[in-house]
Amino acid sequence: MAAIAAERYTGASIKRSEDPRILTGAGRYVDDIKLPGMLHAAFVRSPLAHARVLSVDVSAARALPGVVAVFTGAELEAMTVPGPDALMALMGWAGPMPEFTLLATDKVRFAGDPVAVVVAESRYLAEDGCELAEVEYDDLPPVTNASFALDPASPPLFDNLGDNIARTHSRDEFGDVPATFADADRVFDFRIGVHRHQNVPMEGRGCIASYDADLGVMTVYAATQSVHVTKIAVAMRLGMEQDKVRVLAGDIGGSFGLKIGASREELAVAAASRALGQPVKWVEDRGENLATSGQAREESFDVRAAVSNGGDLRGLDVKMVVDTGAYPGMGAMVPGIVQEMFPGPYKLAAFGFESTGVTTNKASYVAYRGPWASETFVRERILDLIAKDLGLDPLEIRLRNVAPRTDPPAMMVTGRPLVGVTTRESLDRIAHLVDFPAFRRRQADARAQGRYLGIGVATFIEAAPGPRPPGGPSGPMGNEAMRLRLEEDGIVVLFTGQMPHGQSHQTTLAQIAADEFGVPFEQVRVVVGDTDVVPFGLTGGSRSATMTGGVALHGARQLKVKVLDVASQLMEASARDLEITDGQVLVRGDPASAIAVGEVARRAASGQFGADVDANLEVEAMFDGGEGGWSGGSHCAIVDVDVETGLVTVERYVVAEDCGALINPAVVEGQIRGGVAQGIGAVLLERSAYDEDGNFQSATFMDYLMPTACDVPRIEIEHLETVPLDADVNFRGVGEGGMIVAPPTMVNAIEDALSPFGVRIYEQHLPPARILELIAAADPGQ
Amino acid sequence: MVDIALTVNGAAWEGSPEARKTLADFLRDDLNLTGTHLGCEHGVCGACTVIVDGRAVRSCLMLAVQAAGSDITTIEGLAPDGGLGTLQQAMWDAHSFQCGFCTPGMVMQAVAFLSDHPDADEQQVREALSGNICRCTGYQSIIDGVLLAAERNRER
Numbered sequence: 001m002a003a004i005a006a007e008r009y010t011g012a013s014i015k016r017s018e019d020p021r022i023l024t025g026a027g028r029y030v031d032d033i034k035l036p037g038m039l040h041a042a043f044v045r046s047p048l049a050h051a052r053v054l055s056v057d058v059s060a061a062r063a064l065p066g067v068v069a070v071f072t073g074a075e076l077e078a079m080t081v082p083g084p085d086a087l088m089a090l091m092g093w094a095g096p097m098p099e100f101t102l103l104a105t106d107k108v109r110f111a112g113d114p115v116a117v118v119v120a121e122s123r124y125l126a127e128d129g130c131e132l133a134e135v136e137y138d139d140l141p142p143v144t145n146a147s148f149a150l151d152p153a154s155p156p157l158f159d160n161l162g163d164n165i166a167r168t169h170s171r172d173e174f175g176d177v178p179a180t181f182a183d184a185d186r187v188f189d190f191r192i193g194v195h196r197h198q199n200v201p202m203e204g205r206g207c208i209a210s211y212d213a214d215l216g217v218m219t220v221y222a223a224t225q226s227v228h229v230t231k232i233a234v235a236m237r238l239g240m241e242q243d244k245v246r247v248l249a250g251d252i253g254g255s256f257g258l259k260i261g262a263s264r265e266e267l268a269v270a271a272a273s274r275a276l277g278q279p280v281k282w283v284e285d286r287g288e289n290l291a292t293s294g295q296a297r298e299e300s301f302d303v304r305a306a307v308s309n310g311g312d313l314r315g316l317d318v319k320m321v322v323d324t325g326a327y328p329g330m331g332a333m334v335p336g337i338v339q340e341m342f343p344g345p346y347k348l349a350a351f352g353f354e355s356t357g358v359t360t361n362k363a364s365y366v367a368y369r370g371p372w373a374s375e376t377f378v379r380e381r382i383l384d385l386i387a388k389d390l391g392l393d394p395l396e397i398r399l400r401n402v403a404p405r406t407d408p409p410a411m412m413v414t415g416r417p418l419v420g421v422t423t424r425e426s427l428d429r430i431a432h433l434v435d436f437p438a439f440r441r442r443q444a445d446a447r448a449q450g451r452y453l454g455i456g457v458a459t460f461i462e463a464a465p466g467p468r469p470p471g472g473p474s475g476p477m478g479n480e481a482m483r484l485r486l487e488e489d490g491i492v493v494l495f496t497g498q499m500p501h502g503q504s505h506q507t508t509l510a511q512i513a514a515d516e517f518g519v520p521f522e523q524v525r526v527v528v529g530d531t532d533v534v535p536f537g538l539t540g541g542s543r544s545a546t547m548t549g550g551v552a553l554h555g556a557r558q559l560k561v562k563v564l565d566v567a568s569q570l571m572e573a574s575a576r577d578l579e580i581t582d583g584q585v586l587v588r589g590d591p592a593s594a595i596a597v598g599e600v601a602r603r604a605a606s607g608q609f610g611a612d613v614d615a616n617l618e619v620e621a622m623f624d625g626g627e628g629g630w631s632g633g634s635h636c637a638i639v640d641v642d643v644e645t646g647l648v649t650v651e652r653y654v655v656a657e658d659c660g661a662l663i664n665p666a667v668v669e670g671q672i673r674g675g676v677a678q679g680i681g682a683v684l685l686e687r688s689a690y691d692e693d694g695n696f697q698s699a700t701f702m703d704y705l706m707p708t709a710c711d712v713p714r715i716e717i718e719h720l721e722t723v724p725l726d727a728d729v730n731f732r733g734v735g736e737g738g739m740i741v742a743p744p745t746m747v748n749a750i751e752d753a754l755s756p757f758g759v760r761i762y763e764q765h766l767p768p769a770r771i772l773e774l775i776a777a778a779d780p781g782q
Numbered sequence: 783m784v785d786i787a788l789t790v791n792g793a794a795w796e797g798s799p800e801a802r803k804t805l806a807d808f809l810r811d812d813l814n815l816t817g818t819h820l821g822c823e824h825g826v827c828g829a830c831t832v833i834v835d836g837r838a839v840r841s842c843l844m845l846a847v848q849a850a851g852s853d854i855t856t857i858e859g860l861a862p863d864g865g866l867g868t869l870q871q872a873m874w875d876a877h878s879f880q881c882g883f884c885t886p887g888m889v890m891q892a893v894a895f896l897s898d899h900p901d902a903d904e905q906q907v908r909e910a911l912s913g914n915i916c917r918c919t920g921y922q923s924i925i926d927g928v929l930l931a932a933e934r935n936r937e938r
Contacts, residue, residue: 013877015874015875015877016874016877018882019873019874019879019882020866020874021882022879022882022885023866023870023873023874023879023885023889024817024857024858024860024861024864024866024870025815025816025817025818025856025857025858025860025886026817026858026864027817027882027883027885028816029816029819029883031810031816031819031820032810032816034814124800124802124803200917201881201883201917202819202821202827202829202881202883202884202915202916202917202918203819203821203881203883251881251882251883252881253819253881253882253883254880254881254883254917254918256917285820285823286821286822286823286824286827501881502880502881502882502918503880504880666877666923667877669923670877670880670918670919670920670923673919673920673922673923674880674917674918674919674920676920677919677920677921678917700822700824700826701822701824701826701827701915702824702826706827706915706917708911708912708913708914708915708921709907709908709909709911709912709914709921709924709925710908710909710912712920712921712922714922715920715922
């Protein structure tokens with residue numbers, strides 16, 4: 001690779017070091033790994049949404065040549081230990097804890113629930129074996145929606161719970177809710193729903209588990225957002241000591257929140273490998289991915305808003321119900337984050353929030369890029385509905401309600417300081433980049449010709465990492481660790497618990513460390529994906545820019561101090577007079593004094609300095625997020641709605657976003673565009689659909705429609721970097737914002753386009769058929 | 783098992799794959815050419831696209847035995863000696879990709895398209911790649927990479 005000429009790597013769109021491999025087919029994804037003696041697993045899955053399992057007969061499957069073993073749910077139960085969902089355990093969940101097994105034993109709870117695993121010499125043979133399994137079921141009434149699940153008469157999915165409540169009802173109030181509503185000029189009531197859709201990484205879930213019976217060591221090659229969380233999950237469920245489990249990961253084909261810990265199938269594969277003493281691979285196919293890996297977002301909100309006649313949003317009172325699907329995990333926990341984030345950047349005086357989570361006979365709720373995003377959808381949707389009613393402009397109502405940036409900072413009514421939030425600036429930038437008056441004239445002209453254009457604006461903030469809690473002992477996202485070492489060949493190695501799956505960490509972290517330490521970019525290596533060598537970490541929650549970028553910066557600084565201490569012995573100069581530039585240590589202003597950092601490392605390793613000098617050129621760094629801060633931004637879409645066909649075309653999409661200091665603008669913009677594309681897909685195309693019996697209706701890409709290159713427009717992005725809060729680390733997370741705010745931006749634009757028909761929109765999924773229904777049902781008098 | 787002979791990335795191959803084995807599985811399992819990825823196995827996502835006798839083909843929808851006598855190019859054979867071809871270099875320069883899973887199919891589809899349409903404009907490139915799904919990028923960076931490659935090809 002040619003050396004990159006740049007004054008500073010940080011802040012430049014350095015080309016990714018990941019790409020030469022990826023572009024030549026040399027990526028190493030989990031399905032690309034072959035181990036000697038490796039077997040292949042496939043799962044027998046329930047065709048029914050809800051049923052008792054009467055009998056499982058796998059004798060014909062076992063007899064099939066090429067099938068090595070079949071494990072039923074009961075057999076798997078005997079091979080593993082019961083335990084909670086790893087993510088729930090990690091997050092300290094204290095709510096209802098349903099009891100279930102890795103593979104179904106007594107009952108199945110969604111169409112696709114695994115019942116048995118067939119292990120064979122090839123995936124083809126394993127699937128042949130699945131075809132031969134005979135499972136007898138006794139149908140139970142399916143619980144396919146939240147309102148039935150809330151009915152005490154609905155048949156409970158989990159016997160130990162006795163009902164279908166996955167998160168018990170809770171209510172919290174901030175500020176004086178009754179007084180705020182009593183004093184309001186206007187009180188609005190809305191019921192807003194968000195539909196079920198899902199992550200759909202291009203690579204599904206998968207793993208290879210390889211148990212060495214002689215050593216008693218389990219090695220798992222995983223596709224995961226955290227090798228350590230996967231290790232913990234495997235150790236817990238297999239009843240192994242954690243040091244006997246090693247998890248490795250290479251390239252990962254996307255995740256968006258799906259691949260955290262280890263799924264029931266992956267744990268079953270690990271148990272099968274232990275039982276057989278051979279490596280077992282399972283890589284899900286697309287049908288399994290869509291039907292069984294997990295789905296997100298199906299939530300409903302009853303919202304009351306207390307508003308002044310002038311358009312001041314004074315209070316909100318929200319009742320949220322989340323449909324967690326069959327096996328509770330993230331879905332039961334997500335209302336807590338929704339509650340905290342619901343006020344957004346606005347100066348609410350009072351806020352009431354209650355939530356309930358229910359189990360249903362559908363695939364389990366999983367984290368999907370901005371899992372709490374419905375708070376932004378609902379808030380930004382009702383602001384437009386209120387504005388319409390009061391005759392206000394969408395920009396105007398937002399600017400009117402945004403909390404001003406003051407010192408001390410305004411507080412969210414839910415308790416966090418809105419320090420450094422640039423919502424007003426990003427809205428102003430949108431107003432500058434998009435000529436609204438000109439659009440309104442064009443819109444009027446188009447309408448006169450029977451064309452329906454619309455403009456939509458929405459804004460969000462994300463706690464990535466969030467402000468430092470005032471007076472708090474720890475930072476906003478806990479700690480992030482990194483080990484850094486200077487090798488004798490001059491390479492600076494960073495060991496991180498981040499597990500990139502598209503985020504470009506091997507490039508971005510190297511940029512930061514190269515600048516801070518003083519070596520060329522090519523001289524930094526980022527090591528990921530091996531529990532034996534990387535510290536604990538997780539890629540998720542948009543944490544890596546601040547947390548890992550920060551620990552790379554501080555770690556490189558600490559390592560540099562050590563290297564300069566050794567060099568000062570070597571060069572007989574004070575460390576204060578030394579610097580590292582372009583991989584050379586030199587006395588400041590004296591180029592002739594330069595020696596390569598690798599030479600310093602070699603001399604340190606030689607032992608020549610004796611016990612008084614710390615010659616171990618390795619540091620364990622820790623970063624608590626510093627002062628942290630908010631990410632955020634405002635988006636604007638202009639759409640063209642064909643009222644004959646219901647087709648929506650996105651004519652223009654503009655983003656003004658603030659993720660603090662940019663590490664690599666091209667990487668940042670890729671994250672934003674990718675999130676916006678998912679948001680556009682969520683609104684116009686994607687839906688995880690079930691029929692009333694709980695049959696899954698979208699198990700192929702002919703049914704679950706993904707946005708293509710013709711659906712996603714060119715996205716214009718402007719960066720704001722207005723408010724540094726920390727002395728050193730002002731990179732903020734940008735992974736989720738696009739997906740958080742694109743859905744309300746799109747729906748606001750569509751409603752605006754359809755305003756001549758009096759259409760009001762209280763939902764998120766607007767495929768052509770639904771657009772036509774909305775037009776047909778609307779009251780043009782509105 | 784069916785006896786076949788074919789050429790993959792310039793090398794002749796003879797053998798007897800199982801009749802039901804897809805071309806994609808054959809390339810990945812029998813020839814260890816794991817650059818060809820499987821994203822849906824029902825012909826929609828395009829991740830498994832390879833070039834068969836000059837045409838972009840979804841190797842998940844074709845059986846290995848149907849490729850008997852064919853000349854196949856996979857992502858591994860695009861640029862010899864581990865280097866980057868014009869399109870691959872342009873896609874690197876344009877920050878085209880993130881997770882990399884759709885990449886081989888996207889590259890092969892674009893290579894086949896550009897060889898037939900060296901002067902394609904943005905809309906034509908978008909339509910040509912609309913059968914390849916990427917979940918990470920929103921496509922713009924990929925389209926930019928293809929357009930950059932076309933421009934460099936024309937400047938030669």
